[in-house]
Amino acid sequence: MTAPAPAPSPPASADTGRSAVRGWLAVLAVTLGIFALMTSELLPVGLLTPIGSDLDVSEGTAGLMVTVPGLVAAVSASLVTVATGRIDRRLVLAVLIGIVGAANLASAFATSFAVVLVARFLIGVSVGGFWSLAGAIALRLVPERHVGRATAVIFGGVETASVLGVPAGTLMGDFGGWRTAFAAVGVLGLVSLACMLFLMPKVEPRETLTFAELPTVFRSNSAVRTGIAMTFLVITGHFVAYTFVRPVLLGHHIDHGMVGALLLTFGIAGICGNFIASTLVAAWPRQTVLGIALALSTAMTLLAVTETDAVTAGAVLVLWGLGYGAVPVTFQTWILRAAPDATEAASSLYVSMFNLSIALGALLGGLAVDHLATTSVLWIGGGLTLLTVLVVGGARTGHRASRAGSAAR
Known part of the structure; x- marks a missing residue:
């Protein structure tokens, strides 16, 4: 394009x-x-x-x-x-x-x-x-x-x-x-x-914008479908775990007073992830998405399998923050490039899926915390984000095709 x-x-x-x-x-x-x-x-x-x-x-x-x-x-x-x-x-x-x-x-x-x-x-x-x-x-x-x-x-x-x-x-x-x-x-x-x-x-x-435009963009554009699918997997996986990060950290015997500081560490890392992704996504959108998925999945797995103190938990949250901080700019760029002639319709679908995934992640995480174990949210979240590798890994041709079609128009 x-x-x-x-x-x-x-x-x-x-x-x-x-x-x-x-x-x-x-x-x-x-x-x-x-x-x-x-x-x-x-x-x-x-x-x-x-x-x-x-x-x-x-x-x-x-x-x-x-x-x-x-x-x-x-x-x-x-x-x-x-x-x-x-x-x-x-x-x-x-x-x-x-x-x-x-x-x-x-x-x-x-x-x-x-x-x-x-x-x-x-x-x-x-x-x-x-x-x-x-x-x-x-x-x-x-x-x-x-x-x-x-x-x-x-x-x-x-x-x-x-x-x-x-x-x-x-x-x-x-x-x-x-x-x-x-x-x-x-x-x-x-x-x-x-x-x-x-x-x-x-x-x-x-x-x-009319309601009729929304399904049309989704059905006719494979890159939009891929963008919606990866948004579902990454955002749902993230919020399955992150919604309950406080009880997860307390379960590692981290002091209540340290939780806010650790989440601030996550936030600072997220800002860095945003700037890093903004320099990469223009040239390598697919690779940037894959990096996000691997970073999030790795961070959740590490927090689930290791006995952490405040220092090691902070290191894991830095990795997690770098990955999640890169999500909004990367995914929004993917969606806008996928449908340059229908940006409002594609963006509306993206915003809907982003927020639906927040809700589903929090709901699924709540059920897991109440009926399984607190750490189960880390395994579920890590698994969902890892599935993004499979979805995006096979989407290279579709995204290139959409870009080529847009350039032709």
């Missing part, structure tokens, strides 16, 4: 400079919103034990706080995109992020697990809709020559939340209680709402 020639730069002017600045401020507002959204979705991962204890539910049941929003987001990604096709994108994004702020504050003051699950349902609606719309909004906010960088910044909000949101929330929960962590993310959501209202321009939709 050949890259389009860059658009000629417009003549320098004060108006152009002001327009670019306003556009980048809007991009940063969207990035903050998507960071708040994804942090909200994954926040319970590091807080399952104290939440379960406080609300009198098992750790496996507490895992529903990850399952519910993931399932809802998988459906809302397409529903919100289609249902709001004629509405100002600024208004839709503002409403969705406002819901996130209110839902997290409701969780912080909840006295029953049922109230928390209702709030998590609302977060799922927002996550799916916001992520699907935000993926292409950079095209409307900044000059054409800045679109690539702006899109990378917006998706950086997903990646940063995935690898830093959980450890930051865990540390806050360790020091101030889990309710403090939820309240802080709720306030962050409201701050994001204010930024969007004041910094984003009105963004009228240019084209609408």
Whole structure:
């Protein structure tokens, strides 16, 4: 697939400079919103034990706080995109992020697990809709020559939340209680709402997505099918284990106070993995995916078979973080390259599968923790991620064909 020639730069002017600045401020507002959204979705991962204890539910049941929003987001990604096709994108994004702020504050003051699950349902609606719309909004906010960088910044909000949101929330929960962590993310959501209202321009939709486009893209494009399959295996496998990483680490007799620090180590490694993958995926998408699968599977297996202390557990989490941090940029690049003429439809499918896999992973991990053993989640997760090697290993021709077809068009 050949890259389009860059658009000629417009003549320098004060108006152009002001327009670019306003556009980048809007991009940063969207990035903050998507960071708040994804942090909200994954926040319970590091807080399952104290939440379960406080609300009198098992750790496996507490895992529903990850399952519910993931399932809802998988459906809302397409529903919100289609249902709001004629509405100002600024208004839709503002409403969705406002819901996130209110839902997290409701969780912080909840006295029953049922109230928390209702709030998590609302977060799922927002996550799916916001992520699907935000993926292409950079095209409307900044000059054409800045679109690539702006899109990378917006998706950086997903990646940063995935690898830093959980450890930051865990540390806050360790020091101030889990309710403090939820309240802080709720306030962050409201701050994001204010930024969007004041910094984003009105963004009228240019084209609408129909439900009929989704199955068509999936059926007709083998590279999209491969991308969806590897997303299912890697994300489900990761969240089978990672949702319950706190009880896994405690089972290795690691002190409660060290868990947050270890997850922060995971997050820092994840940021490094993101930058490493961004330099590799353009030239070697298939090899980058295979490296991710092997890194995740190896890390989970090592944590399952070795007696670890804080130092060795930290080393394993570095490997795990490097692998998972590379996932969003690598998989998003795969999907966009697979369907360059149907990016909204392909991205909607990808967002749906990503969130569905979070939900399925947390659900499967909860069942394993309650009915087998805590370490069983590591074996299940490692096995699922390893299966990606088989899926992607036979997909080389299909992905090249899609790229060649796109270049021909």
